[in-house]
Amino acid sequence: MSRLGTLAHNLYSGEVSYDFVGKRRRWYAISGVILLLALIGLFGRGLNLGIEFKGGSQFTVPSTTASVEQARASVEKSGVPGADAAIVTQVGTGKIRIQTPPLTPDQSAQVTRQLSTDLGVAQGDIGVQLVGPSWGGEITQRAVQGLIVFLVLVAVFLSAYFEWRLAIAALVALLHDLLITIGIYALTGFEVTPATVIGVLTILGFSLYDTVVVFDKVKENTRGITSGNRATYSEAANLALNQTLVRSINTSVVALLPVASILIIGVGFLGAGTLKDLALALFIGTAAGTYSSIFIATPVACQLQEQRPEMKALAARVAARRAGGEGKRSARKAAGGTGTATAVIDDVETDADAVDDSGGVTRESLTGGAAVPTGPRTQPKKNTTRSSRTKKR
């Protein structure tokens, strides 16, 4: 534990730094591949929609000793239309679930009676769900409406609270999470029910929670940054990411624990239904949300920010300063004056666009040693520790 504490400290101080921003192309590539798979899944296989979306009838027979075959025979005996197309499955502890095409209330009563007789279960104990064919379209429409309204509101809020570039980055990360979650559903063929939709919509809040936490630190670290020449926006943001890394991990773990327990109980105890569907979507979404707030949201935000003239100017100044050998790292540069770690990464990659690292060059940056990345304008790097030990990732 205390090793984790030390790591956290080193991350905070910048003694250990992972270059999330500089290596963004790598993360983009990884996400791109996953998203591509998600799209292939979505358009190739499509989603396995539950009866709430397709319309249909579902009967749940509680704890019974009857077999799936008996249940199927019973349904067919009831003689309702589509009975031969019934899907009969065993779920949870001895429950049997039967799904048929849409039935009228009368027909469903017929099935219930037949099941009750054949399987020896009281009629009142059989759960019934009938969904009209158009209902699914309606709830889908509302979910999409909700999604759009939410995105607009969030964009407005984040633009006001941070600024529009960060808002866009946060939304990009959010869509990334949504798409991955949906894609995983398509690829695995997990059933999509209204509970799944709830889960997916909740991811909205979750994914943004993480992102907001990180961005808050980014905002703090980059306050007044343009008046200095110590670090570029990307560097400051990357420091923020590292500083909040432990926090992100902790919030994610803490958020996932209850979700995981719903999943465990939902699958183990009930077998199927609301709890499982909800928790599964949440689990996937939250995991994706944690990933994206670190690897997608901030890098995208940096890219957008670096487009601004003042940020370009800043980057130029920083480069010039470093090139000019003026890299005396005075330790006491409390740039923001706020007493926070005002984002200073001492020896740095010169350029936010620096591509992927050729191996995390270690720089000696002892006391005053200006780590001036003059020529090799690349290396996103590990910041050095005073012992000049760079921890490689």
Next chain:
Amino acid sequence: MAAPTQRHTAPGRTLAILAAFLVALGVWTFWGDPHTPKLGLDLRGGTQVILTPVADPGAGGTVTDDQLKQTVEIIRQRVDGLGVAESEVTTQGSGANASIIVSIPGTTNQQILDSLATTAKLDFRPVLADANGFATVTPSASPSVSGSPAPSASPSVSASTSVKPSASASVKPSDSATPTASPTASASGNGARLPRSVLGKATSASPSATPAVSPSATPSASPTAPAATAPITSVKGLPPIQSTANDAALQQAFADLDCAKTGATKGGPADPAKYLVTCSKDGQVKYLLDKAAVQGTEVTGATAGLSTSGVGGWEVNLTFSSTGATQFATVTGELAQKQPPQNQFGIVLDGLVESAPSVRQSIQGGNAVITGQFSPEEAKALANVLKYGSLPVTLAVSSVEQVSPTLGQDQLTAGLLAGALGLLLVIIYLVIYYRALGLVAVASLLVAAAITYGLFVVLGRQLGFALSLAGVAGAIVAIGITADSFVVYFERIRDEIREGRSLRAAGDAGWIRARRTILAADFVSFLAAVVLYFLSVGSVRGFAFTLGLTTLVDVAVAFAFTRPLVSLLMRTSFFNSGSHWSGLSPDRLGVKREVVPSSSTRLAKES
């Protein structure tokens, strides 16, 4: 960093206030009954039906809010009439996107489901007889009513310019200026011939005569629950009681009908070609009605407005199609010749009498005015009945979900189990990672859980909020979100310590920063919950509600409990000594001691 004021807001006082609040909530929670949260149908068994309106193609494919309201009113009547405790009818959305959600606890039978979505009909039927709706009770109605000049509530129909505020209902042609005295108003007697709404009103409102006060024109003011058993069995055993002939059996059914019984005012489709025995909507009066004389579909318009005749008060204007106008002229002509109560016609919606105005003369031309002592609401309600009762919205059964009590119990158990497990895992993690500080988080979680539980109970009791399985899941998920706030705060404190602050200063400075983050992040969660709540239907809503509620609780707990508690603890020697178990010892945070001094610089640079 911490503003002095910040430090001086006595943490002890905040905690005391919170404690007082908790005690109050606790008392409120456990004082009343029940003191457990109200459970949704999926947790205790029951049937939920979602009905969606289907626009009549002829009506341009739209469903107006008024139509919807009217439809819901009818459904509600039917459901109330079932007599199942805690049945509910709610609507969501508006217009063609609306859903009507009917929840009936326990096991239900097929007939009920069938009857729910049946289309309601409006028609006009001559009254053959009327009587006090409470068969057994002596109509204590009106001792004082008789005294006042015109306090009788019964509405009258007249053609447009009725002058006199006839307290009695009368029907007149539109140019009539006849001051109608109120024959039907002589309501004082007991027994069968009582004009309808006098009954209810005279007992409740002050009968002392300001005409404007008491009498309601629609006898239908207060929908009460109810039911009917009758010798002549109506369709599927529910009212209305109908017969093809006005025979002895029908008379007997009329005599036996007790509108105070459960189900009597439930309503239901009535065949226009049959005689009808039924109650007024409020159950105050029972009627024996003829076959329908005019069908509601012949009504082309109805509006409520202030009387144009200068006497003040509200009235309802009614227009008929040409067919309807002819039929209406005929029937009013006949009725005008008759003695009370047979000079009335009943406006029957879904098998229940909405209003039964008396008629003074034949009304030609298809325009009529119903006058009486209407309140604006009553007039509008009656106008809506007339307007939309005839153009009922067709309802489609979009979803039916029957959950057996056994399955409900299983789901509840699973939900509780998952919640307990989730809480346990989070507690273990927090304590291992944050040590003593973790205990603060655990205490905060427990406080949050207690508040949430209390709110569930109170909201269930006061607002009918029912906890569904999705809601339970929302609450479990909220454990994580709530704990996240503490994580954010604790990590901030640690950051401040790494900056070299003293423990106490770190607690304050960390809070100032964490506060912003927590508020921003929780705001986003809350936003998601609100949007979900307003744009979703069914179980999604329950989830959104719990999520939103718990987010608010999270903020409250973080501000009123966690923060003051940390503030107090930071003053203790246990934390200040940098104990290994405090969760904040510089050693464990990896801070090198020799580095600590300078406060505003990055430690790494220091040495």
